[in-house]
Amino acid sequence: MNDITFFQRFESDILAGRKTITIRDESEAHFEPGQILRVGRYEDDGYFCTIKVLSVTPTLLSVLTDEHARQENMTLEVLRDVINDIYPGVTQLYVIAFEVVSA
Numbered sequence: 043m044n045d046i047t048f049f050q051r052f053e054s055d056i057l058a059g060r061k062t063i064t065i066r067d068e069s070e071a072h073f074e075p076g077q078i079l080r081v082g083r084y085e086d087d088g089y090f091c092t093i094k095v096l097s098v099t100p101t102l103l104s105v106l107t108d109e110h111a112r113q114e115n116m117t118l119e120v121l122r123d124v125i126n127d128i129y130p131g132v133t134q135l136y137v138i139a140f141e142v143v144s145a
């Protein structure tokens with residue numbers, strides 16, 4: 043049983059350490075620093091690594107920066123588009139910073 047999922051297209055970036063945050067809505071804001079999470083692919087729930095949650099920080103879509111985009115390994119324009127696709131109309135978001143502890 044996995045604790046969090048990511049779209050398959052982000053798997054290689056996560057495993058390579060190029061993607062070190064994920065930005066989620068209220069439904070996934072309950073994670074806490076220090077928690078160890080099993081990570082699966084959204085498409086098939088197949089496990090692909092274990093991460094440690096470093097921080098969970100409330101933010102707003104309107105204040106996302108190039109630094110968030112860098113930590114997502116994408117441009118800010120693409121990051122805003124991705125978030126608008128996944129969470130249409132949502133402005134209150136949560137930045138979950140993590141590190142891969144095993145894969």
Ligand SMILES: CC(=O)Nc1ccn([C@H]2C[C@H](O)[C@@H](CO)O2)c(=O)n1
Binds near residue numbers: 064066084125128
């Ligand atoms: C079910 C669900 O919401 N799954 C998600 C949500 C977000 N992500 C990724 C996409 C971007 O890189 C960031 C920003 O939301 O997190 C995801 O992989 N899977």
